[in-house]
Amino acid sequence: MAEKQMQELTSEMMQYLQGEKVIFLSTLDHEEGVPSTTCISWLLAVSPNKLKFAIDPRSRVIENIKTNPRLTLAFIGLEGCFAISGSGSSDLKQLDGVTIKMTEVSVNVLSVRDIMFYGSKITAEPEFTKTYNLELANKFDAAVYEALSG
Template identity: 35%
Template sequence: MANQVEPILITPLLDELKKERFVTIATVDYETGGPNVNAISWIFAKDEKTIFFAVDNRSRIVQNIQENNQVVLNVIVNESTYSISGEATLEAELMENVPLKLALVKINVLEVRDVMFYGSKIIVEPQYDKTYDQEAAMRLDRQVMDEMKRA
């Protein structure tokens, strides 16, 4: 059902955002003031109002959030597409116990909107493969997700 609006993460979103998945994030570009969209995968919903994600601490995402904390996550799940609006804060410039220089960002969820166009549903969710060492990727993913869960 399109155009539903909620103030919190609905149960299917909360459940799906407790694991790594393909998500896009829109921020306000700190130089141009225009939209900036990126794909991320290290994401974790702590509760109905709180989402954490990890990105390279030199990322434009981090720079953008430091200038303007308004963000929108776009996620495809539950046979639909959702837009999650919120305010982001940099929780840690450098995550501990992770070998990469990753920043930890917290989003305070303000609005969740079902933005799927009328009369349709998603039949296949986005999937991706890690193109580097699978064992190293799994180890890194565990380290990042464990740190976000502890936040």
């Protein structure tokens, strides 16, 4: 069965991608030229054609995007698996009002594909637990999401 492809996020995806989800971010490694995948959670869908995410400015992802802005964000949810192909911003900026240095990356959505294998659906979504001080984690998360929404 061929993958279903769309040009933008659906309203359900917009609502779902409002943070605290397991997101797989794939870029092309700037030194080795091979695909590189990392896991992020600070991501917001700001429109059907635009996403923003926060990442540590020391992350290899930053140099990868500067070298080649093409990327893919994949998530498991809404009873399936989806891959969002896009172009990361070349104007990477520091997040204001966040106590730990974080960089904002804007992504222009180029396509959205349903990549779930034929004849199946997801019945349980990935979950995670924060392993550091929960009160500090909640305060930091709130600051990151506020900065991304502004």
